[in-house]
Amino acid sequence: MKAAQITRYGAPEALRINDVDRPAPGAGEVLVSVEASSVNGLDTIVRAGGLRVVTGRRFPLGVGLDFAGVVAATGGGVRHQVxxxxxxxxxxxxxxxxxxxxxxxxxxxxRIGPAPEGLPSVEAASLVVAGTTALTALRDTLHLAGGERLLVRGAAGGVGTAAVQLAHAMGAHVTALSRSRHAEALRELGADEVFDYGTTTPDRIGPFDVILDTVGRELHSYRRRLTRGGRMATIALSASSVAAIAASSVHGARRIRTLSSNPDAAMLRDLAGYVTSGGLRPVVDSVYPLADIASAHQAFERGGVVGKQVVKVSGA
Incomplete structure (x- = not known):
């Protein structure tokens, strides 16, 4: 079979499509025939070597955090059917x-769940990590409630577009911070207000009950825009953001939290429920064939788009 692999740490050109043995599922496992996968920040960080202390120095490494497709085989003790x-x-x-x-x-x-009925795999793959990350942040970490004022920084990205929609479905008043050219698209997704991040300073907006950050810069300035009892979280981890998170601990409940997405079957079922009810829809910027996954990584790192880059593998 064909698989995208990281052959060395570095730029997207480090990715190769190699012929490898088709794996077989063991007890408690499933073999999925993948139709689509999306590009996520963790994929590009691993490829660039940003987590080599964890991923090591032996190559090749697999790439692609999420997927959508069809069960092709099962091991023992599994309820899923081919x-x-x-x-x-x-x-x-x-x-x-x-x-x-x-x-x-x-x-x-x-680690899998039933994909929303009728949703093509290219669209489904775009929601897996972005949607579960946004749901974990808003529901489980920040405990967003109806009527609260929410700011989403980096609202045009994969997690941002999912967060805008989910927050709207939860009954929050949603303010989106992004490029001005994305304003119309974000309002269509449920944003009540959209501000251009290039011309809007933190002191000109808010205050907010909840802030979800996907950018990782100026965290202290935005934390100051929280109301009494407000909550803030970031998914963007860097040396500067980690320092800001640590320094904010003196503020108690108004500290800056962080989180990671590690969805299980229950979380995937919850996410599918939002799709089925109409509260969440995929936002796909571009689709690339597996053979051109390097271009998908390049597009992700350039940014400036609305939604996700998806890699079409087969039949999607």
Whole structure:
């Protein structure tokens, strides 16, 4: 089978499409025939070597955190059936030679769930990590409630577009911070207000009950825009953001939190419920064939778009 692999740490050109043995599922595992996978920040960080202390120095490494496709085979003790349409993720930061951006992938059965009925795999793949990250942030970390005022920084990205929609469905008043040219698209997704991040300073907006940051810069300035009892979280981890998170601990409940997405089957079912009810829809910027996954990584790193880059593997 064909699989995208990281052959060395570096730029997107370090990615290769290699011929590898098709894996077989063991007890408690499923083999998924992958139809699509999306590009996520963790994929590009691993490829660039930003987590080499965890991923090591042996190559090749698999790439592709999420996937959507069809169950092709099962191991013992699994309820899923061959032919089931599913979506899911590999285990984050585990060392793989084959991951989601491949024709087949083996994962634990508790890492997949039924894909929303009628949703093509290219669209489904765009929601897996982005949607579960946004849901984890808003519902489980920040405990967003109806009527609260929410700011989403980096609102045009994958997590941002999902967060705008989910917050709107939860009954929040949503302010989006992004490029001005994305304002119309974000209002269509449910944003009540949209501000251009290039011309809007923190002191000109707010205050907010909840802030979800996907950018990782100026965290202290935005934290000051929280109301009494407000909450803030960031998904953007860097040396500067980690320092800001640590320094904010003196502010108690108004500190800056962080989180990671490690969705299980229950989370994937919850996410599918939002899709089925109309509260969440995919936002796909561009689709690339597996053979051109390097271009998908390049587009992700350039930014400036609305939504996700998706890699079409087969049949999607």
């Amino acid at each position: 032919g089931d349409r599913v979506w899911g993720t590999v285990q984050p930061l585990k060392r793989y030679t084959v991951a989601g951006a491949a024709e087949y992938v083996v994962v634990a059965a508790d």
